[in-house]
Amino acid sequence: MSEPVWQRGDLLGVAELSTAEILHVLDTAESFVEVAARPIKKVPTLRGKTVINLFFEPSTRTSSSFEIAEKRLSADNINFSTSSSSLSKGETLLDTARNLEAMAPDLVVIRHAHPRVPHALAERIAAGVINAGDGAHEHPTQALLDAFTIRRRKGRVEGLKIAIVGDVAHSRVVRSNVLCLTRLGADVTVAGPRTMMPEEPESLGARVVYSLEEAIEGADVVMMLRVQLERQARASFPSEREYFEFFGLTAERLRGARDEAIIMHPGPINRGIEIASDVADGPWSVILEQVANGVAVRMAVLYLLAGAKSGADGTMP
Amino acid sequence: MSGSLVIRGGRVVDPTQELDGPADILIEGGRVTACGPATDPPDGVGELDAAGLVVAPGLIDMHVHLREPGQEYKETIETGTLAAAAGGFTAVACMPNTEPVNDDPSLTEFMLKHAERAGWARVYPIAAVSRGLEGRELTEFGAQRRAGAVAVSDDGRPVWSAALMRQALRYARHFDLPVIQHAEELALSGDGVMHEGRFSTRLGVEGIPGAADDVMVSRDLLLTADTGGRYHLAHMSTARSLDLIRAARADGHRVTCEVSAHHLLLTDEDVFDSGLDPNFKMHPPLRSAADREALVGGLADGSIDAIASDHAPHHPDEKELDFVASPNGIIGLETTLSLCLDRLVSQGVIGLARLVELLSTAPARILGVPGGSLAPGSPGDVTLIDLEREVEVDPATFRSRSRNTPFAGWELRGAPAGTVVGGRVIELS
Ligand SMILES: [Zn+2]
Numbered sequence: 222m223s224e225p226v227w228q229r230g231d232l233l234g235v236a237e238l239s240t241a242e243i244l245h246v247l248d249t250a251e252s253f254v255e256v257a258a259r260p261i262k263k264v265p266t267l268r269g270k271t272v273i274n275l276f277f278e279p280s281t282r283t284s285s286s287f288e289i290a291e292k293r294l295s296a297d298n299i300n301f302s303t304s305s306s307s308l309s310k311g312e313t314l315l316d317t318a319r320n321l322e323a324m325a326p327d328l329v330v331i332r333h334a335h336p337r338v339p340h341a342l343a344e345r346i347a348a349g350v351i352n353a354g355d356g357a358h359e360h361p362t363q364a365l366l367d368a369f370t371i372r373r374r375k376g377r378v379e380g381l382k383i384a385i386v387g388d389v390a391h392s393r394v395v396r397s398n399v400l401c402l403t404r405l406g407a408d409v410t411v412a413g414p415r416t417m418m419p420e421e422p423e424s425l426g427a428r429v430v431y432s433l434e435e436a437i438e439g440a441d442v443v444m445m446l447r448v449q450l451e452r453q454a455r456a457s458f459p460s461e462r463e464y465f466e467f468f469g470l471t472a473e474r475l476r477g478a479r480d481e482a483i484i485m486h487p488g489p490i491n492r493g494i495e496i497a498s499d500v501a502d503g504p505w506s507v508i509l510e511q512v513a514n515g516v517a518v519r520m521a522v523l524y525l526l527a528g529a530k531s532g533a534d535g536t537m538p
Numbered sequence: 539m540s541g542s543l544v545i546r547g548g549r550v551v552d553p554t555q556e557l558d559g560p561a562d563i564l565i566e567g568g569r570v571t572a573c574g575p576a577t578d579p580p581d582g583v584g585e586l587d588a589a590g591l592v593v594a595p596g597l598i599d600m601h602v603h604l605r606e607p608g609q610e611y612k613e614t615i616e617t618g619t620l621a622a623a624a625g626g627f628t629a630v631a632c633m634p635n636t637e638p639v640n641d642d643p644s645l646t647e648f649m650l651k652h653a654e655r656a657g658w659a660r661v662y663p664i665a666a667v668s669r670g671l672e673g674r675e676l677t678e679f680g681a682q683r684r685a686g687a688v689a690v691s692d693d694g695r696p697v698w699s700a701a702l703m704r705q706a707l708r709y710a711r712h713f714d715l716p717v718i719q720h721a722e723e724l725a726l727s728g729d730g731v732m733h734e735g736r737f738s739t740r741l742g743v744e745g746i747p748g749a750a751d752d753v754m755v756s757r758d759l760l761l762t763a764d765t766g767g768r769y770h771l772a773h774m775s776t777a778r779s780l781d782l783i784r785a786a787r788a789d790g791h792r793v794t795c796e797v798s799a800h801h802l803l804l805t806d807e808d809v810f811d812s813g814l815d816p817n818f819k820m821h822p823p824l825r826s827a828a829d830r831e832a833l834v835g836g837l838a839d840g841s842i843d844a845i846a847s848d849h850a851p852h853h854p855d856e857k858e859l860d861f862v863a864s865p866n867g868i869i870g871l872e873t874t875l876s877l878c879l880d881r882l883v884s885q886g887v888i889g890l891a892r893l894v895e896l897l898s899t900a901p902a903r904i905l906g907v908p909g910g911s912l913a914p915g916s917p918g919d920v921t922l923i924d925l926e927r928e929v930e931v932d933p934a935t936f937r938s939r940s941r942n943t944p945f946a947g948w949e950l951r952g953a954p955a956g957t958v959v960g961g962r963v964i965e966l967s
Pocket residue numbers: 693694695720772773821822
């Protein structure tokens with residue numbers, strides 16, 4: 222008997238995943254897509270399992286996506302966010318871990334503003350940990366759902382030209398996506414204003430250019446990153462108007478891409494800043510599919526991790 | 539602390555006398571009275587057998603944080619000086635960022651009194667440049683000097699105001715005090731927590747560019763030239779800062795610099811490999827491999843004056859926060875000597891005499907304190923070193939009250955074998 226592909230109890234980053242593991246998540250997610258089309262959108266896979274969603278940073282989108290995924294898998298879930306939680310930022314990691322252990326969860330989904338907090342907690346608790354975004358470091362489920370969306374639309378990821386544009390320095394989405402998409406064989410380019418580029422950006426593992434036009438030339442996929450408006454105060458860009466003029470995705474600029482290029486965005490979108498409304502709402506936009514696929518991919522991740530932690534296989538839907 | 543003692547049979551390494559060979563040291567009334575071939579000591583003088591050991595002038599760590607008063611849960615003058623003795627240091631210069639800040643002679647007096655009571659090592663307080671370390675008003679340099687302060691610094695923070703720095707450099711000339719600067723342009727370091735480079739990029743961590751140090755060093759050197767003051771750069775971390783220091787020195791300005799052992803041995807890649815272990819977080823941050831190599835080069839060619847630990851104790855609970863939330867600083871009193879012996883001397887980067895200069899002679903000269911030499915007339919402060927002893931860094935055995943070191947588990951060859959302060963052999967409890 223061969224070793225099962227998936228043995229992990231935690232999903233902390235794409236950096237740790239092999240190509241086979243990434244593909245296994247995507248393949249597993251395929252079988253969860255159809256659950257959303259059922260009249261009763263629920264499978265008993267995680268019945269009796271407890272999942273804690275621990276959000277140290279507000280994120281309506283990611284937290285509700287996880288919540289729906291957990292409910293569709295019949296898990297019992299509890300949500301803590303910084304506003305409602307006694308688990309606060311000044312607490313030591315060990316105390317946070319002990320508080321979590323006291324609730325005996327099977328899985329914990331963690332979002333934190335600081336890099337590698339989910340990794341540090343995973344070392345300290347028995348439950349499986351899913352990184353739902355740690356600072357500007359990783360956001361593995363986002364990258365997996367993006368790869369899943371691309372694969373469903375394009376039939377493959379390998380060999381595609383993918384442009385990721387925006388605030389590369391402060392984006393966890395770009396880090397996880399570059400790792401994930403290059404591992405699947407895509408040809409990835411990142412672009413953005415120099416003030417939004419990190420030092421030695423090539424070390425991310427993608428081609429680096431500094432103009433939107435150059436990035437999307439011949440692209441099969443154009444992924445726009447959300448501009449965080451508070452960055453304006455930190456001199457990352459002078460005005461929303463100027464950002465849109467030089468780095469916003471418009472229908473005209475999109476002509477440089479391949480004819481059937483798809484448009485992606487992790488959301489929430491800033492219309493008229495990083496993306497023009499007609500592009501965001503246009504025929505090649507897959508932004509809402511990303512949201513729908515996010516639930517299926519997160520169901521797959523929850524299912525795989527719960528199985529690895531309990532040692533049992535669980536039942537597929 | 540005045541004792542009499544003869545130290546016999548050791549290999550004396552004293553760069554001030556260009557001495558490296560067998561010699562005996564006679565200490566009488568707390569001072570060295572003879573250094574040379576064996577002589578019969580006067581009756582009643584104790585003997586210390588130094589066979590197989592190096593006998594060096596007492597090591598001086600010119601940059602430590604003893605945390606007392608105010609943060610005794612991290613370290614006290616008692617535990618910090620005990621750690622110094624265990625690490626082979628006979629003296630430490632302690633930074634003023636205590637609570638309250640050492641911006642008043644009464645604090646210097648308090649520190650000296652507690653150090654004397656503890657008796658493990660000499661303590662040389664460094665007074666604040668500005669009241670409350672706020673960077674606005676000068677403290678009383680003259681009264682502080684009289685009370686026993688040996689330098690002025692706002693360490694932990696930069697003297698950020700160019701106007702105040704200029705006045706400090708001018709005013710300190712009256713008392714021949716060096717102005718020790720923690721060079722950091724705060725507008726550039728911002729929210730950064732590690733060196734800005736390829737590893738901060740991969741981790742998505744806010745970076746501190748090398749320019750944050752260099753811009754401030756550059757400004758300070760212009761002010762030093764302008765005022766004729768005496769400037770000492772603390773914990774230098776970048777190649778460019780070193781170049782700036784070299785150029786200023788070539789122009790004849792009174793400029794010195796120190797580097798910490800961790801900046802000589804670790805880089806931002808180690809921060810990455812540690813998985814953002816808070817024990818790898820300090821200011822300035824561990825820099826790039828190119829910076830590290832430049833600093834090592836500066837040790838060898840004489841551009842760097844001193845090595846200091848920047849011993850910065852923090853309670854284990856504070857380092858049990860995540861990397862971004864945890865405070866800056868690591869301890870070093872009990873690791874610096876072994877690290878330097880194993881990674882610098884054994885590797886042939888520098889000779890033993892040069893190491894003694896970096897850890898003893900130069901700090902004494904920069905701070906204007908006695909010591910750094912075993913020539914007759916010098917204080918009877920001696921560090922014994924066993925070049926062969928192999929040690930493994932084990933924080934559980936530290937005398938310091940804190941445990942925050944990135945060097946846990948390192949196996950090192952060469953270790954302190956005892957200290958003598960004013961002719962009195964320090965017996966570790
Ligand atoms: Zn400092």
